[in-house]
Amino acid sequence: MDFLNLEFNWLDAIDLLIVIVLIIQLYRLLKGSLAFNIFLGLCVIYVIFFVVKALKMTILTTLLQGIINVGIIAIIVIFQPEIRKFLLVLGKKTPLSKDSFFTKLFLPDKFKSYKEEESIINEITTAVTHMAHAQTGALIVIANTYRVKFDTASSINIDANISAKLIESIFEKNSPLHDGGLIIVGNKILAAKVILPVSENPNLPTRIGLRHRSAVGITEHSDNLAIIVSEERGTISYAQDGILTMDISPEELKIKLYEVLVDGM
Template sequence: MDSFDLVFSNFGIFDLIDIILVAILIYLFYSLLRGTIAINILIGYLLIYLFYWLVKSLNMRLLTLLFNGFFQVGVIALIIVFQPEIRKFLLMIGKNFKLYRNEYWYRFFVRNKTIQKEVGSAQIKPILDACKSMQENKVGALIIFAKNSEEEHFYKNGEEIEGTVSKRLLESIFSKTSPLHDGAVIICEGRLMAAACILPLTDNHDLPAYMGLRHRAALGISEVADVAALVVSEETGNLAYARQGKIKSNISLQELEKNLRKDLI
C-alpha cells in the first residue's frame, strides 16, 4: 500500500493529460490500421516481441541473440512497413489543422455570406440535377471535389477539360458510350478540370460487398487528400459520399446537397 500511495501522491494533472494524449494517439493510429493488412503485420510483430521476452526470460542464449539482431533494426523496419499508415496519420493531422484554420478565417473575415451562398448554389445545382438523372437511369459516376488547385496531381493522369460544370457535360462524360466514363471527374474551384482520372484504392477490407471499385476509389482518395468524393452506383443508382476516410452510402439528394454546401461553400 505504501508504494501504491507513493505513486499516486506524485500523480498530477499533467500526468493525466499525458495518459489521455497517449490514448488518443493510440486510438487514431489503430483507426488507420483497422481493416487493413497492416493490422496483421502489427499483430505478427507484437507476437514476435512477446516470444523474444519469453526466450530471454528462459535464458535461451542463441534465440535471444538472434532476436536481438532483429530488434536492433526493428524501428527502421516498422517505419518502412508502416510508411503508408504513417503518411496517412500525418496527412490527417495536417488536414484537420487546415480545416480549423480555414473555418477560423471564414468566420472572422468573410463579410458577404449571402453572395457566397448564391455562388455556391449555382455550382451545386447542375451536380444535383445530373445525379438525379444518373440515379434514374442507373448510370455509374465518380466525382471528386477538390478545394484548390494544389490537388492537381490527382487529375494529371486523366483527360484535361477545364470546362464549366453543367448537367449535360456530366451526363455525357459518364454515359456508357463515352470513352471517358471510366475513372473519376475532378471538380475544382467550380470548374470541371479533368475526366477519366485513375485514383488510388483504399486498403480497407471491411467495406460491404456491394461497394465496387468506384466506392473503393472514392474512399481511397479521401484518405490521402483533402477532397470529397461522390459515387453514383451503376447497379442500384444509390448515392454514396466519402470524406476524410469515411464513406456514407445510400444518401438522399437532400443529404448530398447538405454535404456539398458544407464542404464546398
C-alpha cells in the same frame, strides 16, 4: 523488482493519457486496413520489450532494442499513407486550420456570399440526380484542400466550367470518357477518364463494384469527397476519409456538398 516500486504522479497520468489517446486515434485510422495487423504486431513487440527490460533480461532487451531501432525506419515506410492521413486529420484541428473558430473569425472571406459554391452544388446535385434516375454510372471526385494526384497518361484534360449537362454528357454510356473518375478542383472540371487507386479495405461490402472501391481509395489518404452513382442500382453514395456512405438521397448529397464546399471553407 524495480518496476513494482515506480513512483506515479500527475505528470505520469497525463503522459499515459496522451499515449492512450494517440493509440486510439491510430486504431481508428488503421482499422479495417491491411496495416492493422502489422500495427498489432509492433505493439506486441514493444510490450515484450518493456517487460524484458523491466525484468533486466539483457540478451532479449538488446535483441529487441535492435529490432525496434530498425523498425522505426520500417514503420515510416510501411505506414507512409497512414502517417500522411494522421497528419492531415491533425492539421485540420489546429487553431490555424480552415475549420477553426480563429480562422473563420479573421479570414477576409468571412462575409462571402458563396453564390459560386451554391451554383456548383446545384449543378453537381442536378447531374447526379439525373444520372441516378437513368442508372448511368458515375464517379466524381471533388478536391477540397489538396489537389488530386492522378495518372495524366490515361486521363483527358478538360479545364471547363462546372455544369450539369457537361457532367451528364461525360458519363453518358456511349461517351468515350465515361470510364474512370471525373476530377473537380475549385470551380473547374479538371479532367475525366481518370484511373483512381482502388481501396484494399477488406471490410467494404462485397457487393460493391470498382467505382465504389476507387471512391474509397482516393479518399483514404487525401482530403477529398468522392460521389458515386451505381449503374446497377441507380443509387447515390459518397466516400470521405476512407468511409463509404451508401444509398443517400439527392437532398443528403446537397447537404454533404454544402458541408464540404461552404461550411468547410
